[in-house]
Amino acid sequence: MTAAISLNNLDISYSGTRVVEGVTFDVAEGESFALVGESGSGKSTVLKAIAGLAPEWSGEMSILGQPRGHGPDKDLARTCQMVFQDPYGSLHPRKTVDAVLSEPLAIHGLGNRSERIEKALRDVGLDRRFRFRYPHQMSGGQRQRVAIARALMLEPKIMLLDEPTSALDVSVQAEILNLLKRLRAEQNLTYLLVSHDLPVVGFMCDRVAVMTKGRIVEIAPVDALHHGDFTDPYSRQLYAASGG
Amino acid sequence: MTEPLLSVRDLRVTFPTPQGPVEVVKGVSFDLGQERLGIVGESGSGKSMTGRAILRLIRPPGKVTAEKLAFQGRDLLSLPEREMRALRGARISMVMQDPRYSLNPVMTIGRQIAEALRVHENLSRSATRARVRDMLEAVQINDPDRVANMYPHEVSGGMGQRVMIAMMLIPEPQILIADEPTSALDVSVQAQVLDLIDTLVKDKGMGLILISHDLQLVARYCDQILVMNAGRVVERCAAGELDKATHPYTRGLLASVPRMNEDRDTLPTLDRTAWEGT
Numbered sequence: 027m028t029a030a031i032s033l034n035n036l037d038i039s040y041s042g043t044r045v046v047e048g049v050t051f052d053v054a055e056g057e058s059f060a061l062v063g064e065s066g067s068g069k070s071t072v073l074k075a076i077a078g079l080a081p082e083w084s085g086e087m088s089i090l091g092q093p094r095g096h097g098p099d100k101d102l103a104r105t106c107q108m109v110f111q112d113p114y115g116s117l118h119p120r121k122t123v124d125a126v127l128s129e130p131l132a133i134h135g136l137g138n139r140s141e142r143i144e145k146a147l148r149d150v151g152l153d154r155r156f157r158f159r160y161p162h163q164m165s166g167g168q169r170q171r172v173a174i175a176r177a178l179m180l181e182p183k184i185m186l187l188d189e190p191t192s193a194l195d196v197s198v199q200a201e202i203l204n205l206l207k208r209l210r211a212e213q214n215l216t217y218l219l220v221s222h223d224l225p226v227v228g229f230m231c232d233r234v235a236v237m238t239k240g241r242i243v244e245i246a247p248v249d250a251l252h253h254g255d256f257t258d259p260y261s262r263q264l265y266a267a268s269g270g
Numbered sequence: 271m272t273e274p275l276l277s278v279r280d281l282r283v284t285f286p287t288p289q290g291p292v293e294v295v296k297g298v299s300f301d302l303g304q305e306r307l308g309i310v311g312e313s314g315s316g317k318s319m320t321g322r323a324i325l326r327l328i329r330p331p332g333k334v335t336a337e338k339l340a341f342q343g344r345d346l347l348s349l350p351e352r353e354m355r356a357l358r359g360a361r362i363s364m365v366m367q368d369p370r371y372s373l374n375p376v377m378t379i380g381r382q383i384a385e386a387l388r389v390h391e392n393l394s395r396s397a398t399r400a401r402v403r404d405m406l407e408a409v410q411i412n413d414p415d416r417v418a419n420m421y422p423h424e425v426s427g428g429m430g431q432r433v434m435i436a437m438m439l440i441p442e443p444q445i446l447i448a449d450e451p452t453s454a455l456d457v458s459v460q461a462q463v464l465d466l467i468d469t470l471v472k473d474k475g476m477g478l479i480l481i482s483h484d485l486q487l488v489a490r491y492c493d494q495i496l497v498m499n500a501g502r503v504v505e506r507c508a509a510g511e512l513d514k515a516t517h518p519y520t521r522g523l524l525a526s527v528p529r530m531n532e533d534r535d536t537l538p539t540l541d542r543t544a545w546e547g548t
Contacts, residue, residue, distance in 0.1 A: 064458050195312045195313050196312075196523065200540075201539045222456055223528075225528040225532065228531070251530060267458040268457050
């Protein structure tokens with residue numbers, strides 16, 4: 027079986043400064059994999075490089091067996107979509123939900139737009155009346171649902187989740203996490219989740235990679251979170267800081 | 271029994287809207303001594319408004335009423351603005367959520383902290399500088415002289431928050447109100463900042479009001495906890511007895527947090543229809 031995401035010795039730079047070094051991991055199809063670490067550890071940068079938002083990288087990257095090039099890739103967008111951290115910032119303030127959700131369909135020339143949009147809204151648990159609302163008419167949790175619906179519009183296989191709940195209240199976080207978990211089971215998605223919240227990772231993921239200073243120091247099964255048996259000193263420190 | 275530092279009875283905050291006045295804080299009462307009080311609730315529960323009302327930071331058209339709002343026996347609501355200004359910062363001060371927005375971007379850190387001191391005390395320039403230096407050291411900044419000459423954009427979020435704490439604590443207030451002091455920070459830095467607040471509060475015998483949406487965090491750092499929902503206090507308990515909380519809202523909040531040792535398939539969510547408002 028080919029891996030959904032395969033990174034081999036990936037280095038990523040921003041205008042000449044290397045921020046991620048020698049990252050290597052494989053995510054199997056249908057797996058949920060997490061990258062954890064502090065801000066500045068490079069975890070979000072890895073996601074950005076996969077999504078094509080950080081083009082200055084070297085090494086090997088392949089998505090569902092296809093090597094990924096450096097330029098924008100329309101076919102990749104069909105299989106791999108990203109959900110961003112801040113639903114207050116990631117939705118266009120002057121576009122309705124309907125406009126936001128039809129855009130990927132228009133770009134990829136897909137028909138049946140109205141039905142697809144209604145289905146996506148249903149999938150993320152939003153009522154039909156939200157379809158013609160603007161972002162400012164919705165709560166943070168509802169906006170994040172729209173952002174997830176947008177990512178699901180092209181029926182991707184892989185979802186890149188960049189701290190999808192860290193801008194939300196704990197009670198709303200629970201709803202979004204349940205939603206993501208249900209979607210993964212229903213649509214057989216592969217998740218690559220970036221988070222600094224270890225309990226969230228414990229709830230969502232199968233395996234976890236700990237990053238610090240641009241490197242992966244340890245890849246462990248999620249049981250490590252349950253028992254706290256990390257081997258790397260930095261991972262232990264992070265685990266202790268999270269109240270484990 | 272000694273008089274509490276702060277005594278609040280039936281505090282109400284209202285804002286007028288086209289649909290008539292909306293009450294966002296509906297009768298909150300508590301006493302604060304030299305202890306750590308946590309106020310927990312979701313967005314919109316009125317927890318931040320409660321903190322701001324104590325400092326009279328709610329601007330018109332917002333209205334604050336209370337049966338009693340007293341700091342060391344002095345009624346805060348009837349105090350003239352001039353005296354209120356002397357009290358704010360010097361006796362009761364507040365740490366805001368995000369250091370990136372709450373520090374002055376065009377003033378060096380040293381000058382900002384010195385300003386906080388100069389407003390309330392009359393000290394010579396060298397004495398001020400020495401106090402600033404000590405304060406920066408107290409918040410565990412290693413190289414205080416260098417940091418004092420830096421601008422807020424040159425420091426990290428965690429350091430910015432420590433600068434803010436330094437600024438708030440330098441006039442040696444009796445009460446510190448911390449409104450989500452760490453929600454803009456990383457987990458690993460969060461613990462450091464809260465430990466710092468904790469030690470400073472203990473050493474100086476201050477009262478602390480910690481406002482947060484994170485129940486576990488509040489339970490770890492406070493003695494007493496108030497849980498707020500839709501402007502009301504729905505539960506009050508000692509931090510150690512949080513697991514014995516009885517109100518369904520508190521129980522719901524507690525259950526919805528993923529645990530480190532997670533074995534549930536779905537997280538329980540709050541049934542919002544069961545409560546009024548929000």
